[in-house]
Amino acid sequence: MREKSLFWRELKNRLVAGLSGFSALLGLFVLGWILYTVFLRGFMAFNLSFFTELPHPPGMSGGGLANAMLGTVLLTILATVIGVPIGLLAGVFLSEFGQHSKFAHTVRFFSNILMGTPSIIIGIFVYTFLVVPVGHFSGYSGAVALAIMMLPVVARTTEDMLQMVPNALRESALALGTPRWKTTVNVVFRGAKTGLITGVLLAVARVSGETAPLLFTALNSPYWPTNLANSTANLTVTIFNYAMSPYEDWQQMAWGASLLITFGVLTVTLLTRFVLKERKTG
Amino acid sequence: MALFQETSTQNRSDTVFKIITMSGAALILLLMAALFIQLFDSSWLSIRRFGLSFIYTNVWDPIRHIFGAASSIYGTLISTAIAMCIALPLGILIAMFLVELIPPAISKWIGAAIELLAAVPSIIYGMWGLFVFAPFMAAYVQPFMKHLFGDIGLFSGPPIGIGMLTAGIILAFMILPFITAVVRDVFAMVPAVVKESAHGMGSTLWEVTRQVTIRYGFQGIIGAAFLGLSRAIGETMAVTFVIGNSHRISTSLFAPANSITATLANEFSEASEPMYLSALIELGLLLFLLTFLIQVLAQFWLKRVKKSMGVQ
Numbered sequence: 001m002r003e004k005s006l007f008w009r010e011l012k013n014r015l016v017a018g019l020s021g022f023s024a025l026l027g028l029f030v031l032g033w034i035l036y037t038v039f040l041r042g043f044m045a046f047n048l049s050f051f052t053e054l055p056h057p058p059g060m061s062g063g064g065l066a067n068a069m070l071g072t073v074l075l076t077i078l079a080t081v082i083g084v085p086i087g088l089l090a091g092v093f094l095s096e097f098g099q100h101s102k103f104a105h106t107v108r109f110f111s112n113i114l115m116g117t118p119s120i121i122i123g124i125f126v127y128t129f130l131v132v133p134v135g136h137f138s139g140y141s142g143a144v145a146l147a148i149m150m151l152p153v154v155a156r157t158t159e160d161m162l163q164m165v166p167n168a169l170r171e172s173a174l175a176l177g178t179p180r181w182k183t184t185v186n187v188v189f190r191g192a193k194t195g196l197i198t199g200v201l202l203a204v205a206r207v208s209g210e211t212a213p214l215l216f217t218a219l220n221s222p223y224w225p226t227n228l229a230n231s232t233a234n235l236t237v238t239i240f241n242y243a244m245s246p247y248e249d250w251q252q253m254a255w256g257a258s259l260l261i262t263f264g265v266l267t268v269t270l271l272t273r274f275v276l277k278e279r280k281t282g
Numbered sequence: 283m284a285l286f287q288e289t290s291t292q293n294r295s296d297t298v299f300k301i302i303t304m305s306g307a308a309l310i311l312l313l314m315a316a317l318f319i320q321l322f323d324s325s326w327l328s329i330r331r332f333g334l335s336f337i338y339t340n341v342w343d344p345i346r347h348i349f350g351a352a353s354s355i356y357g358t359l360i361s362t363a364i365a366m367c368i369a370l371p372l373g374i375l376i377a378m379f380l381v382e383l384i385p386p387a388i389s390k391w392i393g394a395a396i397e398l399l400a401a402v403p404s405i406i407y408g409m410w411g412l413f414v415f416a417p418f419m420a421a422y423v424q425p426f427m428k429h430l431f432g433d434i435g436l437f438s439g440p441p442i443g444i445g446m447l448t449a450g451i452i453l454a455f456m457i458l459p460f461i462t463a464v465v466r467d468v469f470a471m472v473p474a475v476v477k478e479s480a481h482g483m484g485s486t487l488w489e490v491t492r493q494v495t496i497r498y499g500f501q502g503i504i505g506a507a508f509l510g511l512s513r514a515i516g517e518t519m520a521v522t523f524v525i526g527n528s529h530r531i532s533t534s535l536f537a538p539a540n541s542i543t544a545t546l547a548n549e550f551s552e553a554s555e556p557m558y559l560s561a562l563i564e565l566g567l568l569l570f571l572l573t574f575l576i577q578v579l580a581q582f583w584l585k586r587v588k589k590s591m592g593v594q
């Protein structure tokens with residue numbers, strides 16, 4: 001009896017160990033499968049006109065997504081310009097002034113919640129107060145939606161990174177009679193520079209692949225993004241529209257756009273990882 | 283306070299600095315409040331017209347302006363449940379593999395690769411799901427399941443690939459990296475002495491994991507589940523691509539269905555009529571309240587866990 005039970009225990013152990021190895025392989029396999037598909041099908045869509053021309057109407061072959069690429073870049077830059085400074089300010093407050101006050105705790109609590117709020121909700125929210133009153137979709141509202149998503153990410157990473165700067169640095173600057181704001185900007189920021197850049201990159205990576213908030217704000221357009229006050233072309237909503245269309249050309253272009261977005265987001269993500277590692281070892 | 287009594291320019295500039303940074307922080311609270319107010323305000327038309335019946339009736343008729351969102355809510359709950367049933371055990375197994383079974387040098391790389399799954403944008407999961415995974419499900423997995431369990435109940439209907447089950451599985455892959463990362467940290471936090479004493483008693487690795495490691499880190503694992511849950515509930519694009527967009531509630535997991543997010547993404551641009559739009563925004567409000575609740579619970583829970591793990 002005894003031997004049998006030991007045998008069963010060993011067998012069970014082996015089985016579970018095998019199963020856990022298999023699970024890890026499954027995770028890696030799915031990642032590989034997705035990347036493989038995106039790269040293979042995406043490359044087939046690449047040619048010169050894909051990168052330089054406007055989309056053609058359905059049925060006509062050729063054309064490109066140059067307008068959507070430019071649009072995505074513009075929206076991301078504008079979102080960064082709006083979201084990052086406010087996020088930095090909030091982060092500075094939490095780290096340098098708020099600390100353990102009730103107000104700071106409340107802000108932390110709700111920025112965590114804002115971070116976990118589905119992006120589609122942010123899209124609807126911006127729709128109700130920037131699209132409905134104006135009467136039409138606009139690139140500006142899209143950028144605001146993305147900026148709201150960046151805000152809590154930047155605020156929390158800024159706080160974490162500033163907290164890592166030793167207090168002795170702050171105290172020595174203050175002891176020299178340097179005002180608080182100068183200490184923060186010239187001493188604390190400098191000490192946390194790589195960390196702050198990482199936070200911003202993280203936020204950019206998070207929003208640049210977003211589709212749902214843009215669906216209700218920037219929407220899409222077949223023209224060049226000359227005026228952000230109108231609906232603005234962008235890659236992600238283009239992927240959504242083209243993938244759901246019955247035209248094979250369009251589905252092909254959606255794969256090309258998917259490769260661009262995946263490549264961009266993964267590059268920024270890996271860069272962030274790299275910078276973080278440098279900082280830890282350095 | 284001293285800041286206000288002294289009038290030197292230095293202190294005045296600091297007061298201004300403090301107020302500016304504070305307003306940045308206050309903006310986050312303001313946004314949160316505005317989210318609630320705007321969503322309530324914009325869905326008021328629908329709330330007043332349908333009341334609670336919006337939640338439990340299943341009529342989605344844009345032409346007669348009658349809306350009951352049961353099918354969307356049902357789809358969100360079921361697809362999330364499928365995702366959790368797959369991702370939670372899988373995440374725990376992977377974490378066990380990474381922490382206990384392979385050397386740290388290799389574990390680091392495999393862990394990083396699995397975390398990369400979280401960086402892939404959700405629309406890419408949608409593309410892959412629609413063009414690659416759904417056909418794969420239709421050709422191999424679903425016929426096999428039909429063969430195994432019979433053509434009844436959960437597995438009835440034609441194996442078309444697109445539907446509730448496929449959406450749930452893709453959601454599982456999307457939340458897997460989040461769950462794995464947290465469970466891995468939790469496993470690594472269990473003191474070696476505790477595990478070693480169990481090993482010393484002659485327990486096998488699985489017995490140690492099940493009876494010591496998991497029990498020790500149980501609260502942390504619950505936290506991981508919360509995290510995965512809130513991700514899965516609000517996920518939009520991946521689900522929209524593969525769930526099939528049908529407002530019929532079906533018992534079969536193979537049947538096309540709908541979710542709150544998919545309904546919103548698919549129908550928002552068509553909704554030109556105020557009542558239709560208001561009903562859609564009420565769906566958004568429901569989703570917001572749901573994720574808000576989960577997040578608040580998760581945060582209080584994690585705070586408790588940290589406290590209990592920190593004091594030792």
